[in-house]
Amino acid sequence: MLSVVEKTPLSVDAAPVLKVEGLKAYYQMNYFGVRREVRAVDDVTLTIKRNEIYGIAGESSSGKSSLIKTIAGAITPPLRVVEGSVKFDFGGKVLDVYGEPERMKKARWQHLSYIMQGSMNVLNPVRKVKHAFHDFAFEHMGLSERAFRERVEKHLQRIGLDPRVLESFPHQLSGGMRQRLTIALATVCEPDFIIADEPTTALDVLVQQDVLALIKDIQRRMGASIIFVTHDMTVHAAIADRIGIVYAGRLVEEGPTLDVFRQPQHPYTAHLIASLPRLGDKTRRSALPGKPPNLAEPPSGCRFHPRCPLAIDKCKTDNPPLENRLSGRVACWRAGEVAAA
Amino acid sequence: MSALLELNHVNKDYAVGGFLDRSILHAVKDVSFKISDTAPEIFTIVGESGSGKTTTARMILGNETPTSGSLTFEGQDIAKIRSRADKLKFMARVQPIFQNPFEAFNPLSTLDYYLYSTAKRFLGLKRKTEIEAEVDKALNHVGLSLAEVRGRYSHELSGGQLQRIAVARALIPEPKLIVADEPVSMVDASLRMSIVNLFRDLRDTLGVSIIYITHDLSTAYYISDRVIIMHKGDVVEAGAAQTVLGNPQHDYSRALASAVLPPDPVLARRIIEEKMAARG
The missing domain is CATH 3.40.50.300 (P-loop containing nucleotide triphosphate hydrolases)
Structure with missing residues (x-):
């Protein structure tokens, strides 16, 4: 054998x-x-x-x-x-x-x-x-x-x-x-x-x-x-088995695949999943506005804030740490506030 | 209703091999379809590599001549356009968008150079202010502006942005038909939707018909009005997108539809487990 x-x-x-x-x-x-x-x-x-x-x-x-x-x-x-x-x-x-x-x-x-x-x-x-x-x-x-x-x-x-x-x-x-x-x-x-x-x-x-x-x-x-x-x-x-989502050089979310797909905690993850086209569905899917950041001069605070629909003032100045949440980890000041589409 | 584009029993053969072992490859076999000039639509050609979809596109663009059959654009036979002036007129009406935006632009020239020269060539403009106005207008259609693009090189922008600029370039001569050969296959899944949505908007606001060539059934279903499925040069299935992709009849179309992984962990996992079981 x-x-x-x-x-x-x-x-x-x-x-x-x-x-x-x-x-x-x-x-x-x-x-x-x-x-x-x-x-x-x-x-x-x-x-x-x-x-x-x-x-x-x-x-x-x-x-x-x-x-x-x-x-x-x-x-x-x-x-x-x-x-x-x-x-x-x-x-x-x-x-x-x-x-x-x-x-x-x-x-x-x-x-x-x-x-x-x-x-x-x-x-x-x-x-x-x-x-x-x-x-x-x-x-x-x-x-x-x-x-x-x-x-x-x-x-x-x-x-x-x-x-x-x-x-x-x-x-x-x-x-x-x-x-x-x-x-x-x-x-x-x-x-x-x-x-x-x-x-x-x-x-x-x-x-x-x-x-x-x-x-x-x-x-x-x-x-x-x-x-x-x-x-x-x-x-x-x-x-x-598990997914890690990388945005602009940082890990922004991590968790078991099923949980990430069912209940994304980070707005970027939620967008990635919501924008997937499905056979049999013709409803309009929105695309993320803006462009990926230049990593030579990354945005201040949370690097996703210029494109984030949920951004608040804190996001512009303070970088959110990657913290345990539910079954995974997420780096977002407004984690979990986004509704999965 | 008259036809904007009409393909009538189009065939294309290539000779392959050398002097002694020559054989004929039928790249496109008896393809016919019609696109109306009054109702703009997104017409999709689906197929894997080697199915003849790109050869069909090249014939529509006038880059290849059919072995038999005819392609007519606004009543004129595409293969019979000879004079330089007619050719230019035809090219202004039918514009291509290519697969890889990184290769479509010369890395040593600035991007606005392409846009300016397209405006000069097809619109016959001379004055700088006029040219810039036209270029800016085209860029506005794709959600960009000249200020963002001026002086930039292709390596400074992302694939999604470059592909938008490629679409803007194609829009400058105000074409009636855009032939897009795998326009999203080199673009990230997350940026794909922005390009695909753009095609929808162009159809609805500018009345441009789009021939969308792809192997990705999920985006095809999402934007197409009509679909044909090609396999080894033959059209195996044709009709409205919902019918053809939602309820495929031909074996090959079924295989293609089942090859699409659903964006759902439970369903996708089940498919992979079944494949693994089949491996034994």
Whole structure:
């Protein structure tokens, strides 16, 4: 049988697998003596439990991709971690992503893997697919060439791909197959933690549900935790256990998916959910006025106040803290006052 | 009622392959529909990639000529427009909006440059004040103003704002028909509604007909008056939006309708659980 079963202690109440504390990551640029600072991740604190799927939602340029890259330890200048920490606990010693680069390197792929955005661009167009598996995973698995190949073939079968795809070039495969391949790549070492950036955005509508079912299926079988980012709220509705809503670099609301959809506490969340079109409903949906804030010069106080229908004077001056409320957390001076549409 | 646009048994074939293994790809097969010039409407073409929806759009814009059949716009055969003056006149009446607003604008030019040159070219304006007045008018229709756009580059604005500017640009020559190819697929879900609502308003206030091409059934249902569903070049289903999308008959339309995830955690989860069970 597969080794996964013994590897993962399947208890939800165990210590959280990921702890992010007071994380601040800024893009710091210095052109001709002019310093510019873009606060893409601003004071984010969150924890992710074992066996959990956590979805991060927000509009483009809200900093959700920067957040996920910072968590993965995959950042390059000008993006720098200014404050705070990212710590993983894969059982045994706690791994500090920004404190121990050597241990982080070892943990990568074995404990922690990454499903990248745009499945088309991950695979090298001039090399066969099997080389990608070799490059990514061989070193981490400590198997002989033959055993490695057998393991990869078995894994592909489990994912619903013919092992013959190993001998093909990426252009010979459809978009859905390539996305499945990147998922296979990210999960072949049976990691404890998977990070996914817009896993279904580039896909055709007809295969979207299958890919989501695949991700959830793998997660359940391996007992892994997943954190993923997408702006598509329907994807969150389908697979996330908990959702975190990011606005202008800050986490503004977090809670179990069902509660967030049924009773959004933050006016921004309420808007995101109310604006979703539904088949069979032609009533006019309002769009949020204004534009996303410029993170180089974010608005004072609550960053959402210029676009918020409920804004009061306090919102313009004081930044609301992220506080526990009902089953989740919310950062809003008028939390819970918005009626779900 | 005369037709603004009429497609009459339109076919488009492409030859694929090389010298020895040549084969014919039927991209569009026998497509016919009609858009009235008195009752502006939003006409939606739905289909996945490779269904021939973009080829149809390109033929309507006059960028491709049909292999057989005809496309007429205000009584004139689109494929037979030859002279530069006629071509310009046609382009002023039928305007495109593209999928990716980040690619539609040159990153090295300011956005107002596009708007000014469109006004110069199609309206034949020379005086700066006149040009600016026209551009400002078009931007007002999309909820922006020239003051906000002047001197800005495409990277300074969000995808939703850029797409609005693309719509404003298309409105400058006061067209009768706008062909929008996947205009919201690159735009965030939260900003999608603002673009889609804009199309509704344009139809109602300016009387512009819109051919909306998409694979997203939920926005299609939300704004369309009529819908056709294309699959591998064929129109598999056509009719009023409520009937076609609310109660699809063809197998492919049903598959498309069931591929839409409902924005409700309980229903969406059930669908995913069923898919997982089917995986075994």
